[in-house]
Amino acid sequence: MEDFLGGRKKKNIGCEFEEQNINKRLNAKNLFPKCKSIIAIGVPYGEGYKIPSFSEKGLLSVSSHGEDYHKRVNLLLNKLAEEIMRKVDFEYTACVDTTFLIDKEICKSAGLGSYGKNSLLINENKGSFIYLGYLLTDIETEGDTISEDDICGSCDICVKSCPNNAIFKKGGINPKKCVSYLTQTKSYIPLSYRENMGRQIYGCDVCQIVCPKNKEILNRKAREDYSGLAVDLEELLSISNKDFLNKYGHTAGAWRGRNIWKRNALISVGNLKIDSMFNKVKAELQSPSDMIKIYAAWSILNLNKSLAGDILFSYLKYENDMVKNEYLKLMEAKL
Numbered sequence: 001m002e003d004f005l006g007g008r009k010k011k012n013i014g015c016e017f018e019e020q021n022i023n024k025r026l027n028a029k030n031l032f033p034k035c036k037s038i039i040a041i042g043v044p045y046g047e048g049y050k051i052p053s054f055s056e057k058g059l060l061s062v063s064s065h066g067e068d069y070h071k072r073v074n075l076l077l078n079k080l081a082e083e084i085m086r087k088v089d090f091e092y093t094a095c096v097d098t099t100f101l102i103d104k105e106i107c108k109s110a111g112l113g114s115y116g117k118n119s120l121l122i123n124e125n126k127g128s129f130i131y132l133g134y135l136l137t138d139i140e141t142e143g144d145t146i147s148e149d150d151i152c153g154s155c156d157i158c159v160k161s162c163p164n165n166a167i168f169k170k171g172g173i174n175p176k177k178c179v180s181y182l183t184q185t186k187s188y189i190p191l192s193y194r195e196n197m198g199r200q201i202y203g204c205d206v207c208q209i210v211c212p213k214n215k216e217i218l219n220r221k222a223r224e225d226y227s228g229l230a231v232d233l234e235e236l237l238s239i240s241n242k243d244f245l246n247k248y249g250h251t252a253g254a255w256r257g258r259n260i261w262k263r264n265a266l267i268s269v270g271n272l273k274i275d276s277m278f279n280k281v282k283a284e285l286q287s288p289s290d291m292i293k294i295y296a297a298w299s300i301l302n303l304n305k306s307l308a309g310d311i312l313f314s315y316l317k318y319e320n321d322m323v324k325n326e327y328l329k330l331m332e333a334k335l
C-alpha cells in the first residue's frame with residue numbers, strides 16, 4: 001500500500017482531497033491510538049435509480065440524494081456502537097469519508113467487497129452503490145476473510161464509458177481526470193476536459209450506472225424520488241448564498257459551496273448549448289469573482305462564438321491581467 005500510494009504521488013495522480021502524508025494514512029492508531037479492531041459497514045443506496053428525465057438541467061450524483069450521507073452513516077455507526085455496548089463496554093471513533101484513513105482498504109479488509117476497475121469497492125450482492133463507514137474500537141475481535149476476487153474479469157465497460165477517460169485499462173483511476181473530481185476542485189479546469197463534464201454539477205455516476213454489478217440494484221423499483229437530482233441551471237446562476245444553503249445545504253454535495261456549483265452550471269450551459277441563457281451568462285462577466293468571469297467567458301463562447309468574441313474583446317480594457325489573458329486564450333482556442 002505504501003508503495004502504491006508513493007507511486008501515485010510520484011506520478012502526480014493524487015488529489016487535494018486525499019491526505020498527503022502517506023504514513024499517517026496507513027495506521028488507524030494515528031487517529032485512534034487505542035485501536036485494536038475495526039468494525040466496518042457498507043450502506044447501500046441508489047436502489048432503482050434512473051437518470052431523471054430533463055432537457056436543460058444540470059445533474060447531481062446519486063450520492064447527493066436526500067440527507068447528507070455522512071450524517072446518515074454516522075448515525076447508523078453510533079446506533080451500532082450503542083447496540084454493541086449493551087454487551088460490552090468499549091471506546092470507539094466513527095469514520096465516514098472525511099478522515100485521513102483509506103476507507104476502501106479498511107472495508108475491503110473487513111470482507112465488504114472487491115475492487116472494480118472503476119476503483120470502487122464492489123459488494124457481491126449490493127454492487128458499488130455502498131457508502132463505507134467503520135468504527136475504530138478498543139475491542140479485540142477476530143478478523144474477516146479478505147476477498148481477493150477478480151470481480152471484473154474481461155469486462156471493461158466502465159473503462160470505455162468514462163466520459164473523460166479517467167479509468168486505466170488495467171483498473172484504477174487518475175482522479176485528476178475524473179469528472180467527479182473536476183466538479184469539486186477549486187483548481188483551474190483544463191479546457192480539453194470541460195466538454196467531458198457534460199451537465200454535471202456535482203459528482204459523476206457513469207462508471208457505476210454502466211457496471212453490470214449494479215444492474216440488479218438499479219433495475220429494482222425505486223422507493224425514492226430522485227427527480228431532485230436534476231437541478232435548475234438558470235436558478236443556480238442567480239441563487240443567493242442563503243437560498244443555496246436552504247435548498248441544497250442538507251445534501252452531500254453542498255460542502256463545495258455555491259460558487260463552485262455556479263462554475264459548474266456555467267460549464268453545463270455551454271455544453272448543453274442553451275442559447276436562451278446567453279444574456280444570463282453574459283451578465284456573469286460582471287461577477288465580482290474572477291473565477292466566475294473566466295468560466296462565463298468559456299460558456300458564452302460555446303453558445304455563440306462570434307457574438308461572444310466581440311463582447312469579450314470590448315471588456316478586455318476593464319479586466320486585470322489574469323482575466324484578460326484568459327479571455328484572449330479562450331478567443332483563440334478551438335471551442
Ligand code: B12
Pocket residue numbers: 004015017018019061062063096097098099100101102103104105115116117118119120121122128129130131132133170171172173175178180181184202203204205207
Ligand atoms: C479522494 C476521494 C475521491 C477522489 C479520488 C477517487 C479514488 N478513486 O480514490 C474523487 C474526487 C475522484 C472521488 C470520486 C468519487 N468518490 Co470518493 N473518496 C475519496 C476519499 C476521500 C479518499 C480516496 C483515496 O484516498 N484514494 C486514493 C487511493 C487510496 O485509492 P485508488 O487510487 O482508488 O486506489 C485503490 C483502489 O482503486 C485499488 N486499485 C488501484 N489500482 C487498481 C487496479 C486494479 C486492477 C484493481 C482491481 C484495484 C486497484 O487499490 C488502491 C488501494 O486502496 C474516500 C474516503 C476515504 N477517506 O477513503 C472517498 C470514497 C473513495 N469516495 C466514494 C464515492 C462514493 C465517490 C464517488 C462515487 C462520488 C460521485 N458519485 O461522484 C466518485 C467515484 C469516482 C471513482 N470512480 O472512484 C466512496 C467509495 C465507496 C465505494 N463503494 O468504493 C468513498 C470510500 C467514501 C465513502 N466512505 O463512502 N473520490
Ligand code: SF4
Pocket residue numbers: 118161162163164165166167173177178179180204205206207208
Ligand atoms: S466517476 Fe465518472 S469520470 Fe470518474 S471514473 Fe467514474 S465515469 Fe469516469
Ligand code: SF4
Pocket residue numbers: 116117118119151152155156157158159207210211212213
Ligand atoms: S463495469 Fe465492468 S470493469 Fe467496470 S467495475 Fe463494473 S464489472 Fe468491473
